[in-house]
Amino acid sequence: MEQTLSSRHSSSTDDPASAVTRTLARYLVNAQPTDLPAEVRAHTISSFVNWLGCAVGSTHHPAVEIALAALNPFSGAPQATLLGRETRTDVLTAALLNGISSHVFDFDDTHLKTVIHPAGPVASAIMALAEYQHIDGEAFIHALTLGIETECRIGNAVFPDHYDIGWHITGTAGVFGAAAAVGKLLGLDEQQMVNALGLAASQPVGLREMFGTMTKSFHPGRAAQNGLTAALLASKGYTSSPQSIEAKRGWANVVSTRQRYHEITGELGERHESLLNTFKPFACGIVIHPVIDGCIQLRNQYSLSGGDIDAVQLRVHPLVLELTGKRTPQTGLDGKFSVYHSAAVALLQGRAGEHQYSDEAVRDAQTVQLRQRVTAEIEPSLAPDAAQITLLLKNGQRLEKTVEHAIGSVAKPMERADLAAKFTDLVTPILGESQAAALLQAGWDILSCSDMSDIARLTQPKA
Amino acid sequence: MEQTLSSRHSSSTDDPASAVTRTLARYLVNAQPTDLPAEVRAHTISSFVNWLGCAVGSTHHPAVEIALAALNPFSGAPQATLLGRETRTDVLTAALLNGISSHVFDFDDTHLKTVIHPAGPVASAIMALAEYQHIDGEAFIHALTLGIETECRIGNAVFPDHYDIGWHITGTAGVFGAAAAVGKLLGLDEQQMVNALGLAASQPVGLREMFGTMTKSFHPGRAAQNGLTAALLASKGYTSSPQSIEAKRGWANVVSTRQRYHEITGELGERHESLLNTFKPFACGIVIHPVIDGCIQLRNQYSLSGGDIDAVQLRVHPLVLELTGKRTPQTGLDGKFSVYHSAAVALLQGRAGEHQYSDEAVRDAQTVQLRQRVTAEIEPSLAPDAAQITLLLKNGQRLEKTVEHAIGSVAKPMERADLAAKFTDLVTPILGESQAAALLQAGWDILSCSDMSDIARLTQPKA
Structure with missing residues (x-):
């Protein structure tokens, strides 16, 4: 001892x-x-x-x-x-x-x-x-x-x-x-x-x-x-x-x-x-991220538009409905607690950033229409970062996607390009496209920055 | 129910x-x-x-x-x-x-x-x-x-x-x-x-x-x-x-x-x-306050000077020796944890303010001499705000004082005059005598103050 x-x-x-x-x-x-x-x-x-x-x-x-x-x-x-x-x-x-x-x-x-x-x-x-x-x-x-x-x-x-x-x-x-x-x-x-x-x-x-x-x-x-x-x-x-x-x-x-x-x-x-x-790819609670990830993948893979889709069937971890089960969100903040709204914007717009959770976004007619066609069922065997999505198309086709690890999880981190897209989405409305791009580049190049006040100044909107 | x-x-x-x-x-x-x-x-x-x-x-x-x-x-x-x-x-x-x-x-x-x-x-x-x-x-x-x-x-x-x-x-x-x-x-x-x-x-x-x-x-x-x-x-x-x-x-x-x-x-x-x-009358831990209070009372009552005193015998609540039992304090801060030093300054100077707990004060020769003649014994039956003090004078006289409730306790609050003396003691070194007196008066008269910036300005030392 x-x-x-x-x-x-x-x-x-x-x-x-x-x-x-x-x-x-x-x-x-x-x-x-x-x-x-x-x-x-x-x-x-x-x-x-x-x-x-x-x-x-x-x-x-x-x-x-x-x-x-x-x-x-x-x-x-x-x-x-x-x-x-x-x-x-x-x-x-x-x-x-x-x-x-x-x-x-x-x-x-x-x-x-x-x-x-x-x-x-x-x-x-x-x-x-x-x-x-x-x-x-x-x-x-x-x-x-x-x-x-x-x-x-x-x-x-x-x-x-x-x-x-x-x-x-x-x-x-x-x-x-x-x-x-x-x-x-x-x-x-x-x-x-x-x-x-x-x-x-x-x-x-x-x-x-x-x-x-x-x-x-x-x-x-x-x-x-x-x-x-x-x-x-x-x-x-x-x-x-x-x-x-x-x-x-x-x-x-x-x-x-x-x-x-x-x-x-x-x-x-x-x-x-x-x-x-x-890093969060989507501007909402992390439990809905697998559903959003899968919906975006299906949309991009099959070049879907909202009019193609007859029904959306989700199988999700139990926490999803407990935390984000709002069927008819009234405000943007409500939308962040709705797996239905989140699936609809992901399929329609291919993203779920802050703009997809504005008050206007939850009231958008096309979004509301698709949201009403989304159903969700609990599947207790799923991990928290997993989900299963089935789309029934109007042409009779049936598309399926299983997400094992949502993007943004430790197992599947956001790539640099994903982070760049998120950054651009957030910053462009404030600084405009070219200044947002310049700021992003300065961020990636920070190790060669000799004075951080240069980066601070780049965040100031030009008059 | x-x-x-x-x-x-x-x-x-x-x-x-x-x-x-x-x-x-x-x-x-x-x-x-x-x-x-x-x-x-x-x-x-x-x-x-x-x-x-x-x-x-x-x-x-x-x-x-x-x-x-x-x-x-x-x-x-x-x-x-x-x-x-x-x-x-x-x-x-x-x-x-x-x-x-x-x-x-x-x-x-x-x-x-x-x-x-x-x-x-x-x-x-x-x-x-x-x-x-x-x-x-x-x-x-x-x-x-x-x-x-x-x-x-x-x-x-x-x-x-x-x-x-x-x-x-x-x-x-x-x-x-x-x-x-x-x-x-x-x-x-x-x-x-x-x-x-x-x-x-x-x-x-x-x-x-x-x-x-x-x-x-x-x-x-x-x-x-x-x-x-x-x-x-x-x-x-x-x-x-x-x-x-x-x-x-x-x-x-x-x-x-x-x-x-x-x-x-x-x-x-x-x-x-x-x-x-x-309000604290003395600039030290509250457990020593009864001893200080009693020593000051004896000093003033009998117009004592340090040379008159042969021995100081204290009977105190057990916490006093547990918290403030330092026999030979080396610094002013040490002095705040010494019932011996505190009794000595109270008898010699009739007060125990911040000045009596400076580094100089604990090294003062007369204080050290009297401090060495102070003894303290625990008396478990005493309340925390009580103490018994016995002075043996060089002329053979024996003086005793029992403090039931120290000044500053809820039972015996500081009077306005005590607060004034404490204030003056603290403020005079910063502002001088006359401005300290004016500020004190402004404090007592605060209800008739039409603008608190007047009182704030009174705390600024005149050039």
């Missing part, structure tokens, strides 16, 4: 159970951009492009407009861009507003193991700072990777108990991700990083009770701003606990009944949670 | 267990300054004066200096004063910094039932807004009362379980107090107030793990800023849950294992928790 303990000690400087915060801080401080495997770097670039498209695309959502109207009178010098607008605010306000914007369509990324939406809190914080401090793209992508890694690992340590208690884990774990990433960009030393994580630990944001209200998207925005504030304070010498995550009255014990600290400190730099980040 | 339930329903518009948030919001929106009993108004004025003295007196503490240096580059127009300084920042930043300042000496007020320090989160938020919006003193005191009432009632509902879990209740309950008070000053309607409380519920601040670090005083500051942000967003139409406090996944269930909602909604406007707010 003596020997086991001693050899465990010798394998790392600190006892993992008593030095979680410090071990994580040390890793963050010592990590180098060149340590990142190429696939990790590439995946983070996808996370960035997906986040940027969501943030720009939602920039005129009422939640963003209201927050801007409320807080603008108190904001500071024009240091950072509200993505998709000409308006610039101070860095802290921009982090909050861009964080709200990036989440409000519920179209951002998902770490499926924890249901954290990782980019919102982290990218919103560092984008504002990077514009202000003219940070380059390589440092930005490295910090974004570290931030995502930090929040997902901390999420792993407490999921699902923490989420089941009622915390919106994107906001509660996200604040650590933002603090870590900003701390990295600010060049914090180990003790300062420990203090930044401590200040983050004291500021968890978000209850699941707020789902369905604007406060849900406030959570990633405020997490971004809290983490940014934490790192800024720590950079000037503000002090905090040395064991904020693992202490008896530290974060993990206070907000969760489960603590698996090895998830935080194990295989740092070797196991990459950020690779498990996924 | 049926009848009991029905009569309970008839006594209020909503079922108290399902409409906690709305019932509280409705009360806050409808409350009028003229409803306040005179003693409640007077007690809130004392809370204000005590808070103002603490905030001005601590304005140059390193925690405040660091936070200002870190956040000033991102702050907005000079709308609100950092109390005790010439510097003005935007309202949100001022709320944070003044909240830090008001708590950092651990000398602010205490609602003993919940150990909430009530004024910090509430007064720091509304002082900044009131200066900016030129609000009058009567409206200010009314809002401060409502904010203190809100946070203490919410604290009562979850104490002690919530505190035992590890939350710093001043920050977690304080955010509701700040949102309620700011919401009142902004004239929110009932639905907006419900939303403000919801946005507050999603932003609890503070872990007890941070005690002993600067992050502890960050908690009331951030609670002030979070509540202010919540009310500002709600005033422009930002939406939140209608049952943020009491829902299955609402605040009380997520952060506590105990929920007594009647503490929040019962006897609103009739039972005044704000009357139970107490």
Whole structure:
């Protein structure tokens, strides 16, 4: 026993159970951009492009407009861009507003193991700072990777108990991700990083009770701003606990009944949670995605138009009807909870983006007509990311499609072209076609960007 | 049973267990300054004066200096004063910094039932807004009362379980107090107030793990800023849950294992928790206060000087030696945890303010000499606010004093003159004698103040 303990000690400087915060801080401080495997770097670039498209695309959502109207009178010098607008605010306000914007369509990324939406809190914080401090793209992508890694690992340590208690884990774990990433960009030393994580630990944001209200998207925005504030304070010498995550009255014990600290400190730099980040191809709850995927495939494969189709028969996982069984949606938001509407727009338009869930879209006559011909049955043997679709055509033909893994799942991630199409769909209405294309290219090319303020400026609509 | 339930329903518009948030919001929106009993108004004025003295007196503490240096580059127009300084920042930043300042000496007020320090989160938020919006003193005191009432009632509902879990209740309950008070000053309607409380519920601040670090005083500051942000967003139409406090996944269930909602909604406007707010006469842990009180009384009664005393024998509650048993303190902060040092300064100087707990004070030769003649014994039969002191004088005389209830306890509150002396002691080093006196007078006369910016300006040191 003596020997086991001693050899465990010798394998790392600190006892993992008593030095979680410090071990994580040390890793963050010592990590180098060149340590990142190429696939990790590439995946983070996808996370960035997906986040940027969501943030720009939602920039005129009422939640963003209201927050801007409320807080603008108190904001500071024009240091950072509200993505998709000409308006610039101070860095802290921009982090909050861009964080709200990036989440409000519920179209951002998902770490499926924890249901954290990782980019919102982290990218919103560092984008504002990077514009202000003219940070380059390589440092930005490295910090974004570290931030995502930090929040997902901390999420792993407490999921699902923490989420089941009622915390919106994107906001509660996200604040650590933002603090870590900003701390990295600010060049914090180990003790300062420990203090930044401590200040983050004291500021968890978000209850699941707020789902369905604007406060849900406030959570990633405020997490971004809290983490940014934490790192800024720590950079000037503000002090905090040395064991904020693992202490008896530290974060993990206070907000969760489960603590698996090895998830935080194990295989740092070797196991990459950020690779498990996924992107939504469709602007609705993830349980309907297999149906939409199959409908789009059938439409494209057989060049179908709405008039060809007599009936649509779906076999789906039980959760689909439990969560998205609305037969006659009245609003765009209702449409997101209707597998019938989703199947109809997928067959008619070949997509299910934000436009297919507008109030107009759910009232469109052709859509309503096809929607009424959709039926759905539960098939308990199906996996959550699978579905079976049968189309009966007016010419008597019968077409079938089985989706084993919906696009956007870990097993079948969105390809770069899919992400590009999603981005273009979101950003074109705000910036126009050519500027949207230029911004997308700048996103893919971020590693060669010498100053992130160039990308920020590209999100401002030309007059 | 049926009848009991029905009569309970008839006594209020909503079922108290399902409409906690709305019932509280409705009360806050409808409350009028003229409803306040005179003693409640007077007690809130004392809370204000005590808070103002603490905030001005601590304005140059390193925690405040660091936070200002870190956040000033991102702050907005000079709308609100950092109390005790010439510097003005935007309202949100001022709320944070003044909240830090008001708590950092651990000398602010205490609602003993919940150990909430009530004024910090509430007064720091509304002082900044009131200066900016030129609000009058009567409206200010009314809002401060409502904010203190809100946070203490919410604290009562979850104490002690919530505190035992590890939350710093001043920050977690304080955010509701700040949102309620700011919401009142902004004239929110009932639905907006419900939303403000919801946005507050999603932003609890503070872990007890941070005690002993600067992050502890960050908690009331951030609670002030979070509540202010919540009310500002709600005033422009930002939406939140209608049952943020009491829902299955609402605040009380997520952060506590105990929920007594009647503490929040019962006897609103009739039972005044704000009357139970107490003020610390001495700048150290409350368990030593009976000893200090008795020593000061003996000193003044017999006009003692240090040279007269041969030995000091204390009989104290067991907690005193457990928490404050440091025999030879090395720093001012150590001194706050030494009943021996505290007795010595009380006998020598007749006070135990912040100056008696400086690094110099614990090294003062005369103090060290007397400290070495102090002995303390546990007397389990004593109440926590009681102590027995015996002095053996060099002339052979033996003096005894039994303190039944220390000054500052609920049973023996600080008188106005005591509060004035504490205020003067804190503020004079910052503003000088005559301006400190003028500010104190303005505090007592707050009800006749037509514009709170006059009081804010009085806290700025004259060049």
